[in-house]
Amino acid sequence: MAGAAPGGGASRSEVYRGSGPRLLLPAWIFIGVFLLLPVILMAVYSFLTKEFRGGVIWEFTFAAYDQFFLNRGLFGDEPPTIEWTYLGIFWRSIWQAGLATFFCLLIGFPTAWYVATRPVSTRSVWLFLITIPYWVNLLIRTVSMKFLLRDTGPLNEFLMWTGVIAEPLSLINTNFAVQVGLFYSYLPFMVLPIYAAVERYDFALSEAAADLYCDSWTTLRLVILPAVKPGIVAGCILVFVPSLGAFLAPDLLGGAKTFMIGSLIEEQFKGAAGNWPFGAAAAMILLTVVMGVLLIHARAQMREDG
Amino acid sequence: MDQKNIAVDVDHVVKRYGSVTALHGVTLDIREGEFFTLLGPSGCGKTTLLRCIAGFEDVSEGMIRLHGDDITPLPAHKRPVNTVFQQYALFPHMTVLDNVAFGLARRGWSARDAEGRARQVLKLVQLTDFAKRKPGQLSGGQQQRVALARALAPEPQVLLLDEPLSALDLKLRQAVRVELKQIQRETGIAFVFVTHDQEEALTMSDRIAVMSNGHVQQIGTPREIYEAPVNRFVADFIGETNLLEVDVQTVLGGRATVALPGGTVIDVPAADGAATGPGHLSVRPERITPTDGPGSVTATVDSHVYLGTDIQLHAKLDDGTPLVVRMQSSGADIPAQGTRLALDVEAGAARLLAD
Ligand SMILES: Nc1ncnc2c1ncn2[C@@H]1O[C@H](COP(=O)(O)OP(=O)(O)OP(=O)(O)O)[C@@H](O)[C@H]1O
Numbered sequence: 147m148a149g150a151a152p153g154g155g156a157s158r159s160e161v162y163r164g165s166g167p168r169l170l171l172p173a174w175i176f177i178g179v180f181l182l183l184p185v186i187l188m189a190v191y192s193f194l195t196k197e198f199r200g201g202v203i204w205e206f207t208f209a210a211y212d213q214f215f216l217n218r219g220l221f222g223d224e225p226p227t228i229e230w231t232y233l234g235i236f237w238r239s240i241w242q243a244g245l246a247t248f249f250c251l252l253i254g255f256p257t258a259w260y261v262a263t264r265p266v267s268t269r270s271v272w273l274f275l276i277t278i279p280y281w282v283n284l285l286i287r288t289v290s291m292k293f294l295l296r297d298t299g300p301l302n303e304f305l306m307w308t309g310v311i312a313e314p315l316s317l318i319n320t321n322f323a324v325q326v327g328l329f330y331s332y333l334p335f336m337v338l339p340i341y342a343a344v345e346r347y348d349f350a351l352s353e354a355a356a357d358l359y360c361d362s363w364t365t366l367r368l369v370i371l372p373a374v375k376p377g378i379v380a381g382c383i384l385v386f387v388p389s390l391g392a393f394l395a396p397d398l399l400g401g402a403k404t405f406m407i408g409s410l411i412e413e414q415f416k417g418a419a420g421n422w423p424f425g426a427a428a429a430m431i432l433l434t435v436v437m438g439v440l441l442i443h444a445r446a447q448m449r450e451d452g
Numbered sequence: 453m454d455q456k457n458i459a460v461d462v463d464h465v466v467k468r469y470g471s472v473t474a475l476h477g478v479t480l481d482i483r484e485g486e487f488f489t490l491l492g493p494s495g496c497g498k499t500t501l502l503r504c505i506a507g508f509e510d511v512s513e514g515m516i517r518l519h520g521d522d523i524t525p526l527p528a529h530k531r532p533v534n535t536v537f538q539q540y541a542l543f544p545h546m547t548v549l550d551n552v553a554f555g556l557a558r559r560g561w562s563a564r565d566a567e568g569r570a571r572q573v574l575k576l577v578q579l580t581d582f583a584k585r586k587p588g589q590l591s592g593g594q595q596q597r598v599a600l601a602r603a604l605a606p607e608p609q610v611l612l613l614d615e616p617l618s619a620l621d622l623k624l625r626q627a628v629r630v631e632l633k634q635i636q637r638e639t640g641i642a643f644v645f646v647t648h649d650q651e652e653a654l655t656m657s658d659r660i661a662v663m664s665n666g667h668v669q670q671i672g673t674p675r676e677i678y679e680a681p682v683n684r685f686v687a688d689f690i691g692e693t694n695l696l697e698v699d700v701q702t703v704l705g706g707r708a709t710v711a712l713p714g715g716t717v718i719d720v721p722a723a724d725g726a727a728t729g730p731g732h733l734s735v736r737p738e739r740i741t742p743t744d745g746p747g748s749v750t751a752t753v754d755s756h757v758y759l760g761t762d763i764q765l766h767a768k769l770d771d772g773t774p775l776v777v778r779m780q781s782s783g784a785d786i787p788a789q790g791t792r793l794a795l796d797v798e799a800g801a802a803r804l805l806a807d
């Protein structure tokens with residue numbers, strides 16, 4: 147809380163922020179082995195030659211990236227043009243993930259706000275209720291969503307029973323179904339960081355805004371949103387990034403028209419039809435885009451903080 | 453009183469929080485251009501009253517008028533009244549300048565005019581050099597002045613201040629007191645100032661409302677409050693006083709004859725509502741002086757406290773009533789413990805209380 151008098155709130159001292167290098171060692175080792183190493187491995191694989199029954203041959207080539215970006219005709223002998231298939235899938239993935247993030251924000255913000263403004267004693271109950279579905283495996287949840295949405299599923303039957311529709315809506319295998327799946331999968335990742343930000347929010351600021359002639363909407367726009375922005379940004383990243391690489395929801399709820407980059411990558415590593423270097427290359431491209439977005443955000447944040 | 457000179461008219465305001473009643477029918481007027489202080493112990497309802505005027509709380513009963521217009525139903529953002537919050541509540545993501553210009557922009561000032569006005573107010577509070585900083589990069593005293601500037605900038609009809617100096621250390625507090633009073637005089641805006649510090653109230657205010665338990669006990673100038681408290685609460689709360697149990701013999705036209713413990717009968721000013729029978733006489737410690745004569749009371753010295761220019765004697769009357777006497781330290785010997793002293797009670801400066 148920046149409104150606090152000096153001495154209160156966060157420590158200004160550098161001394162208490164650093165941790166001894168020895169204490170950090172286990173964390174560094176873990177991150178190195180389980181985070182960095184796989185990424186390096188993937189980067190290496192993306193430059194290797196594919197083997198036909200899956201796996202790789204240790205021969206350096208750009209073939210995987212070539213295949214992703216360039217079209218050299220059926221036999222690979224025509225002058226290269228841009229290959230739109232994978233870029234299209236890529237673009238669709240970004241669009242789907244962005245949309246899912248938008249809906250999660252739309253529902254997640256009021257939800258988080260509601261929970262954070264309950265009396266302290268009931269907040270943990272609300273949080274528990276929100277996280278209950280997530281104790282069940284994602285695959286099972288996605289399959290049940292399919293069950294819910296299919297032509298003879300409860301949703302269609304209910305709508306027909308009420309007479310809103312005469313024919314079952316074909317919801318499954320549509321963008322809509324994929325959206326529902328993504329939204330349902332990642333909503334808590336939006337709610338929790340925003341909840342944490344709202345809980346820290348000093349409501350005296352809202353009173354100050356009202357005192358200075360802001361109605362509720364203006365207060366939300368000019369005071370509350372900037373104050374809880376870190377939570378919103380964290381939530382958006384936590385929803386957008388996994389949505390972008392998701393494959394369960396598009397696989398199970400979508401069809402050929404809703405194919406996403408996550409599914410594309412997944413396919414390359416599944417069974418004999420796979421192409422490991424191509425999958426690795428697609429994953430690297432995805433990673434690059436995500437990192438780029440995060441970097442831009444970090445730069446913007448740093449400029450803002452002075 | 454002339455109706456036109458009243459800035460805020462609080463009319464029988466009751467505020468309940470569930471079963472707790474924070475304000476029991478408070479009535480008071482705040483005049484234009486006046487430095488008005490709400491003074492009282494913790495929990496007496498000062499903040500609640502201020503929040504009712506600002507519009508952060510709905511009143512349960514009663515009415516609040518601003519220059520004669522009923523503002524009771526108006527939400528906070530429609531009241532031409534600004535607040536300096538106790539914890540300042542500065543917008544942490546905005547610069548000092550943006551904080552100060554905030555209210556102006558909302559009232560439809562153009563960005564350029566708002567900035568000009570904001571800079572002008574920052575100059576008034578001597579923060580010109582800090583315009584581009586964020587509140588988190590300021591000291592407590594600087595933040596306090598930003599809060600003041602932010603509330604002053606839109607030229608409110610009334611400025612509400614909730615213990616704005618409580619987060620400052622003593623030295624700074626004393627300096628800011630003078631500054632604040634000066635700014636109030638320069639702007640001519642009515643200030644409603646909340647404090648539980650009686651010295652602050654006495655030195656700064658044009659008028660003071662002493663509150664306790666959601667009731668207004670007395671409204672008056674600092675001098676009236678200090679010299680002519682109406683009841684035991686006010687006499688006790690403001691400054692130090694001796695409350696002597698006396699037998700009131702006659703009350704007539706603002707004066708009374710009372711018999712002090714020990715029997716001496718003196719003639720003293722009386723508060724409205726004082727009645728014959730047992731009563732309380734308030735006498736300030738500096739109005740009781742050791743004397744060579746017979747004196748009006750006699751007391752036995754228990755202990756003394758050396759205060760520099762003064763010596764404070766703690767003594768007991770013969771019936772056991774504790775008594776505090778303040779005597780000048782220059783020249784005089786300090787009476788030893790156990791000394792019996794004859795004391796004169798300055799009758800003109802004592803006051804018979806209503807209850
Ligand atoms: N939201 C609330 N719910 C219930 N009771 C409240 C609420 N706000 C205040 N009160 C009660 O109302 C009474 C007056 O509170 P208020 O904050 O006005 O006191 P104050 O005079 O400002 O005290 P202080 O000097 O400690 O700030 C207190 O007894 C308090 O407990």
Ligand SMILES: [Mg+2]
Pocket residue numbers: 498499500
């Ligand atoms: Mg208070």
